[in-house]
Structures are given as C-alpha cells and as structure tokens.
Amino acid sequence: MLVGRITEAHRSHYTVFVSGEEVLATVRGLFHETGDFPKVGDYVTLELLADKKAVIERVEPRRSVIKRRGAEDDEVQIIAANVDLIIIVMGLDGDFNLSRLERYLLLAKQSEIASIVVLNKKDLVEDVEVVCTEVAAVAGAVPVYAVSATTGDNLTVISEHIPPGTTAVLLGSSGAGKSTITNWLLQENRQVVRTIRKNDSKGRHTTTSRQLFTLPNGGYLIDTPGMRELGVLDQSDSNEEAVFKKVTDLAMRCRFSDCDHDKSAGCAIVAAVASGELSLREWHNYQKLLRERVFVEQRDATAALRHADEHAERVAKRNEALRRRRLNSGG
Ligand SMILES: Nc1nc2c(ncn2[C@@H]2O[C@H](COP(=O)(O)OP(=O)(O)OP(=O)(O)O)[C@@H](O)[C@H]2O)c(=O)[nH]1
Ligand SMILES: [Mg+2]
Ligand SMILES: [Zn+2]
Incomplete structure (x- = not known):
C-alpha cells in the first residue's frame, strides 16, 4: 500500500x-x-x-478543509483538503469588489486557514498605494500584496508564502488571473488562460476543475475555477445593486441635497435606519460600494486622460509629418 x-x-x-x-x-x-x-x-x-x-x-485524516455551501442544493461541499494557505486573488480592474473580498476572508477564517490577499493586475493601476491601504483596512491582519501576473512584478512574494511541503489554494472570480499566477509559479504554461470581457472585466470560466500542482521548490498549489461553480457570488452581486438603489432612492428624500446622511436634520437615511427600513448592514454595504465605485471611476478617468494625451501626441506627430512632407515636396 x-x-x-x-x-x-x-x-x-x-x-x-x-x-x-x-x-x-x-x-x-x-x-x-x-x-x-x-x-x-x-x-x-x-x-x-x-x-x-x-x-x-x-x-487519510484531513489536516484542514475549505468548505462552502452549494448554490442550489445548500449542501456543504469541500473545495480542497489539507490546505495551509488561501490566496485570495482579486483583479485591480472591474473585478475589484470589497464586499466580495470580505466574503473570501470570512471563508478563510471559518476554515481556520491562513490567508493572503493578492491584488493582481497592478500594471493597470496608477496609484497602487491608495488601493492597498483601502484593502488593508478590510483585510486587517491578513497581508495584502499588489502584483502583476503578466509582468511578474512582485510575484516572488507569493512563492515565499508557499515553502516546500506546504499547500496553497488560489481562490477568486473568473478572470482575476489565478491561472496566470499558477503558470508563473510553475515556470511553465500548464494552465489555459483566456482574455476577459472588455466591458465588465468578467472572466470566461476558463479553468473548469480544481487541480493540484507541485511547484519547483516542492510546495503545492491548487488552481481553482472562478467562483460561479461555487455559486453564491452572482446572487449577492445583484443584492449589492438592490442595496445601492435602495439607498440612492432614500437619499432623494433627504431635506437637503448636500445631506451628509449623518447628523443632518431631515435626513431620510438616518430616519430609515432608525425605523429599521434600512439595516445598518445595508448602509455600511452601500458606503463600501460607493468607495469602490469612486475608485473605479477615478481609475477610468485617469486612463481616459492618458489616452487623450496619447491621442493628442499622435495627432501632433502626424501634423508635423504632414508639414515636413509638404515642405519637402514644395522645396
Ligand atoms: N493586465 C493584466 N492582465 C492580467 C494579469 N494577470 C492576468 N491577466 C489577464 O487576465 C485574463 C484572465 O486570466 P486567467 O489567469 O485566465 O484568470 P483566471 O482567474 O484563471 O480565470 P478562470 O480560470 O476563468 O477562473 C487573461 O487575459 C490574463 O492575461 C495582470 O497582472 N495584468
Ligand atoms: Mg483559470
Ligand atoms: Zn441624508
């Protein structure tokens, strides 16, 4: 045997x-x-x-298990066994979602398994420090790292968290870059990687089953499919929309249009929380969502500005070239 x-x-x-x-x-x-x-x-x-x-x-007896409730049948399923580290992967693109991150952190806590947060696609963001600080506020004692799986930036920090003989699992939405990270850590293109949808940064559920790999240093890594297979997330993502709408609708009933929804007299939100129409949890969720949206908007605005700059530069170059050509043909 x-x-x-x-x-x-x-x-x-x-x-x-x-x-x-x-x-x-x-x-x-x-x-x-x-x-x-x-x-x-x-x-x-x-x-x-x-x-x-x-x-x-x-x-053999399991040292640890990651469990999750199934989406439809409510049955408890084991995602992976004998795991020492949960690597929560979140993209710094449209994938960025602090409420979802909280749910992953909770999953790690409930499993009594250590975790780290990996903010991938660092190459797409200008002000990484700001985002890291914001995420660290949610992550608490859990370390947060910004990396880029396509450029390899800061990825060695992940390998350092997987010493020989230990096992790590990558969790995160489809398109976050789990398989790209896997390939980098394996120093080999073993996993298929596919582009995400442009409009909403959602992945295409490229990885379809969990797989354990042996890393060059003797550690183990489990790549998993994006969360749809495990249910839960899509549903709560639409709950977020509902919360957002509920609060913005309420806010329209505040007496003053610049209401701080804190101590202002005639605040519909304060009243709704007092009456229980809006739960504190919903209100806090809304605030978090708002911060996320502001973050995404600012990032998109910066990107748009950069594109405008590049465009202007190209136009200037082309005009200059045209002017030269005209001068040359004229002279
Ligand atoms: N710009 C940028 N793109 C990245 C980075 N990491 C991954 N990507 C891209 O993101 C897309 C999705 O990457 P995958 O590795 O397939 O994502 P996944 O998390 O394995 O997705 P599923 O298998 O569907 O769960 C691919 O087009 C990658 O090239 C990164 O650091 N920066
Ligand atoms: Mg994958
Ligand atoms: Zn108000």
Missing part, C-alpha cells in the same frame, strides 16, 4: 500523484456507501495496478 495525493477529482475517477508520477484511480465500493469521496489535496492510501492505474482504499 502506498500513500498518494489527489491532484484532480472527476465524477468517476481521480488523478493521484504517487511515487513521483500521476496515476488514474477509482475508489473502493465502500466510498459509495459513505459518500465521503476523495477531494483535491487529500492524501489517500491506494493499491497500484498495472498501466499507471490504482484503486483508492481510504482517505
């Missing part, structure tokens, strides 16, 4: 890393009785057969 580690879990078979190679495995009948099937990251005792095939006898 040998002990191996589950690298991929499919409907009826598993890929297991054992004695330096990957084998295809099925499970003993007993698993079908208990329903507790092996999960990615599990250590399993198995019997090797011919042709790189194997049968899994049992799952």
Whole structure:
C-alpha cells in the first residue's frame, strides 16, 4: 500500500500523484456507501495496478478543509483538503469588489486557514498605494500584496508564502488571473488562460476543475475555477445593486441635497435606519460600494486622460509629418 495525493477529482475517477508520477484511480465500493469521496489535496492510501492505474482504499485524516455551501442544493461541499494557505486573488480592474473580498476572508477564517490577499493586475493601476491601504483596512491582519501576473512584478512574494511541503489554494472570480499566477509559479504554461470581457472585466470560466500542482521548490498549489461553480457570488452581486438603489432612492428624500446622511436634520437615511427600513448592514454595504465605485471611476478617468494625451501626441506627430512632407515636396 502506498500513500498518494489527489491532484484532480472527476465524477468517476481521480488523478493521484504517487511515487513521483500521476496515476488514474477509482475508489473502493465502500466510498459509495459513505459518500465521503476523495477531494483535491487529500492524501489517500491506494493499491497500484498495472498501466499507471490504482484503486483508492481510504482517505487519510484531513489536516484542514475549505468548505462552502452549494448554490442550489445548500449542501456543504469541500473545495480542497489539507490546505495551509488561501490566496485570495482579486483583479485591480472591474473585478475589484470589497464586499466580495470580505466574503473570501470570512471563508478563510471559518476554515481556520491562513490567508493572503493578492491584488493582481497592478500594471493597470496608477496609484497602487491608495488601493492597498483601502484593502488593508478590510483585510486587517491578513497581508495584502499588489502584483502583476503578466509582468511578474512582485510575484516572488507569493512563492515565499508557499515553502516546500506546504499547500496553497488560489481562490477568486473568473478572470482575476489565478491561472496566470499558477503558470508563473510553475515556470511553465500548464494552465489555459483566456482574455476577459472588455466591458465588465468578467472572466470566461476558463479553468473548469480544481487541480493540484507541485511547484519547483516542492510546495503545492491548487488552481481553482472562478467562483460561479461555487455559486453564491452572482446572487449577492445583484443584492449589492438592490442595496445601492435602495439607498440612492432614500437619499432623494433627504431635506437637503448636500445631506451628509449623518447628523443632518431631515435626513431620510438616518430616519430609515432608525425605523429599521434600512439595516445598518445595508448602509455600511452601500458606503463600501460607493468607495469602490469612486475608485473605479477615478481609475477610468485617469486612463481616459492618458489616452487623450496619447491621442493628442499622435495627432501632433502626424501634423508635423504632414508639414515636413509638404515642405519637402514644395522645396
Ligand atoms: N493586465 C493584466 N492582465 C492580467 C494579469 N494577470 C492576468 N491577466 C489577464 O487576465 C485574463 C484572465 O486570466 P486567467 O489567469 O485566465 O484568470 P483566471 O482567474 O484563471 O480565470 P478562470 O480560470 O476563468 O477562473 C487573461 O487575459 C490574463 O492575461 C495582470 O497582472 N495584468
Ligand atoms: Mg483559470
Ligand atoms: Zn441624508
């Protein structure tokens, strides 16, 4: 009997890393009785057969598990087992969402697994410091790093968090750059990466199953599909819209148009919170959403200005070229 580690879990078979190679495995009948099937990251005792095939006898006790409630059936599912670090990946593009980040942080806390926040696509942002400070306020003691997976900027900091023998998992929305980070850490293009939708920065759900990789330094990394597979997020994203609308509608009933919604007399929001029509939680969510939107708007405005500058420069160059040509042909 040998002990191996589950690298991929499919409907009826598993890929297991054992004695330096990957084998295809099925499970003993007993698993079908208990329903507790092996999960990615599990250590399993198995019997090797011919042709790189194997049968899994049992799952070794799990050191840790990341659990999540399924979207439709409300059933608890295990995302990964024996994880030492949750790497929460969020893009500094339209993916940026502090409420969602809070939910990931909560997931890590509930799993009792250490986490770090990786703000990816640093190359798209001018004022990274400002964003990091804002995120750090939400993340508390959890370290926050801004990186760029396409330029490699600051990525070594992630590898330092995955010492030999430890296991990290990448969590985050589709398009955040988890697979791009995976490829960089593997120093090899193993995972498929696909461009996001231009209009809303949403990914295309490129990665479709969880997979465990061995890193060059002997650490382990699990790449996961963007959150749609796990449900929850799309639903709460639309809740955010509802909260935003509720508050902006209320604010129109404030007596003064420049109401600070704090101590002002005749404030419809203060009244709504007092009457319970608006919960404090909704109000705080709204404030967070507002900060996010201001951040995204400012960033877009900066980008627009830069484009305008570049455009002006191109026009000036072209005019200069035209003028020269005219001078030349005239002279
Ligand atoms: N500008 C920029 N683009 C990036 C960066 N990292 C990733 N991308 C791009 O973002 C897109 C999505 O990257 P993926 O790595 O496929 O994202 P993912 O998180 O694995 O997405 P799913 O597999 O769908 O969950 C690709 O076009 C990447 O090239 C970055 O640091 N900067
Ligand atoms: Mg991916
Ligand atoms: Zn008000």
